Amino acid sequence: MAAPQDGPWLDGAAGRLVRPYTVSNGRTRPSTSLDLLTLVMATGTTPLGYLGPEHGQALELCARPTSVAEIAGHLKLPAVVTKVILSDLVDCGAVTAKPPTFHENPTDRSLLEAVLDGLRRQL
Incomplete structure (x- = not known):
């Protein structure tokens, strides 16, 4: 059975009731370049026009x-669907996107070990 906060979009037995690409109107390419580490933040601007519940x-x-x-x-x-949703929000000015910055080497061993330790604590 679906969790109460999931609403009608999920069903424990059947899985997701709406195909993910329906959410993005079949689009698979975001209009804004986003990667998984891109930080997005609301601007406070209310989006104009209709956006789906996932946008909200x-x-x-x-x-x-x-x-x-x-x-x-x-x-x-899926990440690609999320990127399309977020690019819609960027396009209408509701969110800003900041690409990840690595001041040092992004493959710094101590950084990667810290991330791994954090992930292990979460499991």
């Missing part, structure tokens, strides 16, 4: 700087 959920998740990967996880959608 994503916008709520952008109250603080949040990565694309984290938003995809919360929405339970």
